[in-house]
Amino acid sequence: MSRSLSRTPAITDVAKLAGVSVPTVSRVLTGSVPVSPERRERVLRAIQELGYRPNGAARALIKGHQSVIAVLAGATTRYGYALTIQGIEEAARLAGYIVMITVIEADDPETVSKTIDLALANPVAGVIVLKFDPAGIATVRAMPPGVPVVAVAGSRGSGVPHVVLDDTTAAMTATDYLLELGHRTVHHIAVPLAGRRSGRSAGWRKALERAGAEVPPLMEAGWDPHRAYEIGLTLADRDDVTAVLCGNDELAIGLLRALHEKGRRVPEEISVVGFDGHPLGALWSPALTTVQQDFVDVGRRAFGEVVAIIGKSQPPQNSSGTPQLVIRESSGPPPAARRR
Amino acid sequence: MSRSLSRTPAITDVAKLAGVSVPTVSRVLTGSVPVSPERRERVLRAIQELGYRPNGAARALIKGHQSVIAVLAGATTRYGYALTIQGIEEAARLAGYIVMITVIEADDPETVSKTIDLALANPVAGVIVLKFDPAGIATVRAMPPGVPVVAVAGSRGSGVPHVVLDDTTAAMTATDYLLELGHRTVHHIAVPLAGRRSGRSAGWRKALERAGAEVPPLMEAGWDPHRAYEIGLTLADRDDVTAVLCGNDELAIGLLRALHEKGRRVPEEISVVGFDGHPLGALWSPALTTVQQDFVDVGRRAFGEVVAIIGKSQPPQNSSGTPQLVIRESSGPPPAARRR
DNA sequence: GAGTCCCGTGAAAACGTTATCATCACTGCG
DNA sequence: CGCAGTGATGATAACGTTTTCACGGGACTC
Structure with a gap:
């Protein structure tokens, strides 16, 4: 041959x-x-x-760019991250593009700038930054000018074009839902903050304030379900906690485990609501109520946006994804309301 | 500036x-x-x-290659896949390489060859194929000669260098463990086969045959936990099923849900063992017994192997990862043994 | 003090492809 | 029959970098 x-x-x-x-x-x-x-x-x-x-290099040299999209992300394996990347990859492949993945290990300026340099040492057509965490924020900030870049984030931002997943509204929806069930307030175990004035924690706070409910101190669990489990062990001993909104489904599952071990019944005594729509959440006992986000779609939209910038064409209608509250078994009225 | x-x-x-x-x-x-x-x-x-x-393209043109490793995979979001990719990316980044991800949607020749063409249209230094499924197998087979390629697989293979995660031994370990607990046989809900004579299902069969136990028909669930859930609903009505080995932890969780709904107690009536070491499995009730595989490490080793091939140096000691049985709450002696 | 070596430097070639331009043959029209 | 127009083709330039080669000057050796 x-x-x-x-x-x-x-x-x-x-x-x-x-x-x-x-x-x-x-x-x-x-x-x-x-x-x-x-x-x-x-x-x-x-x-x-x-x-x-x-030879792709020779082609890229003369064409002035390559059919490569660089994705910069603080992680790749967490549910939301992985799905967003999946959406980007899918859309890219269908359009004849390839995606490069680079992980930003930390948010200190040196790490960020070294990682950006590594990624941009290759001829990329555009960049998508997953701005879901502090590392992502630092990256967007440190991006050199002249490179087409789009941020995927939980809320709108400035500087570069943002494709958003409306985390604030999503968190408000979930919090409102719990308040409407009769809970006097909603506690919150948070994922790392990606901006004080927006995002999941902000939506939670906003909904509580609007309803005139007490705003309990926010509990930070990082990304670790075991940390949420530990928090859950202490929460289980408290009578004043009747509803908890978790920053993601993994944290919610850690919390559920702790409540189960302590013999607290969900949702009879405590309601738990997660975030993301992790498929395993539906298989838990009790099945997890969650706010579903269409990560794959936001990935696709981000790719479309980058291509639009490269081609200087009109970006596609930049609708923000509408989060969907999926009510399952882990949430219900508080004990007080049940006694009535 | x-x-x-x-x-x-x-x-x-x-x-x-x-x-x-x-x-x-x-x-x-x-x-x-x-x-x-x-x-x-x-x-x-x-x-x-x-x-x-x-300009990276100009550099790549003259250097003859680029510091890019292409990863071809049948999926990116499944636990094992995502972790392997994480290991590859981590090792690559530390060595100044970056990774390109391309998903192989199907295992038909046309899709495979189109995907390979897309990936190789870029100047890549080497290729890593995740040979965890039929699409991966087809891809390894269809790789054009002359490209440095390494396969990551659940068992050794021929043609191209393989970096392995010993699935067969792992499945045998898990099956032996259940048999030693006193189960007369072990049922198996399988992930898609990646080779008849090796892999998880083969290890399961081998262990049963060696022990002289009956080999029940294998149940295929694809990658879908909901399919495992459905299988579990039918399994719950059978008295002869006392132990089930699942092809991965997601399937095991689907099965647990079904058994829970049907009121079957785990592990008192039925033991369930998963595969992979998914972190959420530890948070289930009962916590899932599983066979832990070091996916991140196998990813790192695959990268090392590719670099060795590129540099024509001696590959690092090609130790296969040793799977580890993590015994938690979902497994125990069968009802018969308990009554004694 | 003359020859040799080494170090830093610039000119030119090379990498593999696509874009531009000119050329040539052919067709169709008046 | 002549001319304009068209369509396929090849020579050449261009992309941005690194490598190769040659050169000049200073330091060192005898």
Whole structure:
């Protein structure tokens, strides 16, 4: 099938074997200009025989950019992150793009700038930053000018175009729901803050304030379900806690485990609401009430936005995803309301 | 800080501004050849002022390859896949490489070859294929010659270098454990097969045969926990099922939910063992017994292997990861043994 | 003091592709 | 029959960088 050659075949080898000029081979490959059927056939045969594959670097050099989208993220395995990346990858692949993933380990300026340099050392067409955490925020801030960049975030922001998942509204919806059930207030175990005035924790606070409910101190659990479990062990001993909104479903599951161990019944004694719509949450006992976010879609939208910026075309309608409250078994009226 | 320029600055602009030749700028950037401190200083200042960033495509063109590793995978969000990718990315970033992710949607030849073409249209230094499923197998088979490629798999294979996670041994360990507890046999809900003679299902079968136990028909659940849930609903009505080994933890959780709904007690009536070591499994009630695999490590090893192939150096000691049985609450002796 | 070596430097070539331009043959029209 | 128009083709330039080569000057050796 493929002739042996000391080096990987280049377009000149194909041209020589097919008995045509180099540009003609290029024209067959790109299809930009018609080529006579007879020559086209010879070229294709030569390509086949040599196992020729166009050099992407040379193409990128002359085209001025490459079909590569860089994704910068603080993590890749957490549910929301992984799904967003999935959406980006899917949309990119369908459009003939490839995604590069680079993890930002920390939010200190040196790490951030080193990571950005590493990513931009490659010829990228555009950048998508997952601005879900402090590392993401620092990255957006440190991005050099001139690079097409889009941020995916839980709320709108300035500086670069943002594609948002309305976390604030989502948290308000969930909090309102619990208040309407009769809970006097809602406690909150938070994921790392991505901005004081917006995001999940802000929505929770806003909903409580609007309802005139007491705002209990926010409990930070990082990203670790075990930390939420520990918090849950202390929470289980308190009578004043009847509803807890968790920053994500993993934390909610850690909390559920702690309440279960302590013999607290959910939702009879305490209601628990998660965040994200993790598929395993539905399989818990009790099945987890959660606020579902369409991460895959936000990933797709982010890709569309980047492509629009690159192509200088009008960006697609920048609708923010509408979060959906999925009521399952882990939430209900507080004990006081039940006694009535 | 940075001068305005109609186009993105190239090395010639830096050279002109610094008053040196183009190669001198290159020498400052690469550090390959010493440059006098005074000129070096001027060059660095010019780079700073222009906001210059070397063009990766041009570099890749002349170097013959790029510091990019392509990862081809059947999925990115499933626990094992995501962790393996995390390990690859981490090791790659530390070595100054970056990873490209491409998902193989299906295992038909056309999809596979189109996806490979898309990935290899970029100048990649090497390829890592996640051979965890049929799509991965088809991809390894369809890889064109001449590209450095490493497969990550649940068992050894031929053709290309494999970095393995010993699924067969892992499944045997889990099955042996259940048999030793006194179960007459072990049922199995399988993830999609990645080879008949090896992998998780093969280890399960091998352990049963070696122990002279009956081998019940294998139940395929794909990757969907809900499918495992449905299987669990039917399993719950059967008295002969006392132990179930699941192809991964997500399936095990689906099964647990079904058993819970049907009022079957775990582990008193039925033991359930999962696979992977998913962190949420520990938070279930009952906490899930599982076989933990070090996916992050296998990802790191795969990267090391690819780099070794590229550099033609000796590959690092190719130890296969040792799976670890983590006994928690979801497994125990069968009802018969308990009555004794 | 003359020859040799080494170090820093710049000019030019090279990487593999696509874009631009000119050329040539052919067709269609007057 | 002549001319304009069209369509396919090849020569050449261009992309931005690194590598190779040659050169000049200073330090060292004998």
